[in-house]
Amino acid sequence: MTEETTRTIQLQPLAESEQQVDQLVQELVSLCETMEIDIDLACAKTCVQHLLLVNQVNQYMNLTRIKDIHEALVLHVVDSLALTCDLPIEPERFLDMGTGAGFPGIPFAVYTGCEGILLDSVRKKVNAVNAFIDELGISNAHSVHERCESYALNEAASFDVVFARAVGQMNLIVEYGAPFLEDDGYLIVAKANPSHDEKRLAERTAEVCGLELVGVDEFDLPRDLGHRTVFLYQKVMEPRVKLPRPVGLAKKQSLV
Numbered sequence: 157m158t159e160e161t162t163r164t165i166q167l168q169p170l171a172e173s174e175q176q177v178d179q180l181v182q183e184l185v186s187l188c189e190t191m192e193i194d195i196d197l198a199c200a201k202t203c204v205q206h207l208l209l210v211n212q213v214n215q216y217m218n219l220t221r222i223k224d225i226h227e228a229l230v231l232h233v234v235d236s237l238a239l240t241c242d243l244p245i246e247p248e249r250f251l252d253m254g255t256g257a258g259f260p261g262i263p264f265a266v267y268t269g270c271e272g273i274l275l276d277s278v279r280k281k282v283n284a285v286n287a288f289i290d291e292l293g294i295s296n297a298h299s300v301h302e303r304c305e306s307y308a309l310n311e312a313a314s315f316d317v318v319f320a321r322a323v324g325q326m327n328l329i330v331e332y333g334a335p336f337l338e339d340d341g342y343l344i345v346a347k348a349n350p351s352h353d354e355k356r357l358a359e360r361t362a363e364v365c366g367l368e369l370v371g372v373d374e375f376d377l378p379r380d381l382g383h384r385t386v387f388l389y390q391k392v393m394e395p396r397v398k399l400p401r402p403v404g405l406a407k408k409q410s411l412v
């Protein structure tokens with residue numbers, strides 16, 4: 157095991173002054189306004205503190221390539237919070253598949269107050285996310301070290317909202333997400349500009365997995381930092397195949 161894998165996460169007090177944090181909080185609130193996301197100051201502050209802790213740990217552990225804090229406010233925090241705009245229900249329990257440094261899971265948990273599991277297959281990331289959650293006192297989120305395919309064996313039909321950001325092609329997310337959904341539960345897949353072929357493969361995979369595409373939303377992130385298409389799937393029937401398939405198979409061989 158590398159030093160990075162085993163290293164314990166020891167968070168330090170933030171290097172930024174209260175004034176600097178408050179400026180970032182105001183910046184986040186303004187960015188959210190442009191996206192019609194209604195965020196209160198306490199929630200914005202926790203999201204900013206999370207981002208600053210990610211930056212701190214990123215000095216010695218590779219968690220994100222986005223180093224500029226103002227860009228990260230948009231590309232990590234606003235992008236995560238934007239998922240809440242497409243929610244057709246008030247979720248009771250959500251799953252973030254492949255959370256990395258806690259995106260979108262931590263901003264989503266803080267904003268909605270809903271119980272959530274932040275899942276990742278890389279232990280050092282889960283250790284970091286658990287340290288962030290403890291430090292920020294977020295009692296409704298928990299991070300788990302496991303692969304989607306194996307976690308689904310014990311947590312089948314346990315979530316009413318499931319999402320993943322930047323974890324892979326849409327068909328992969330659909331296959332990973334389907335077994336976790338309760339009847340009528342929702343899978344949210346946010347992509348930049350998926351190709352026609354990627355969308356078509358996801359559509360056919362969704363049919364096999366018992367999901368129906370019930371909504372598509374498109375928007376641009378502030379400051380011209382990207383375009384997003386959000387696909388909303390609902391579980392409408394049982395899958396036609398046994399899910400989850402063995403670990404790694406979804407990546408090697410698509411379902412359809």
Ligand SMILES: C[S@@+](CC[C@H](N)C(=O)[O-])C[C@H]1O[C@@H](n2cnc3c(N)ncnc32)[C@H](O)[C@@H]1O
Nearest residue numbers: 254255256259276277278302303304321322323
């Ligand atoms: C590119 S990162 C994105 C992280 C985060 N969602 C974000 O948007 O910043 C993809 C993450 O998915 C995790 N991942 C990939 N395949 C996975 C699987 N089968 N089960 C659980 N986590 C997985 C990786 O370890 C990695 O942390």
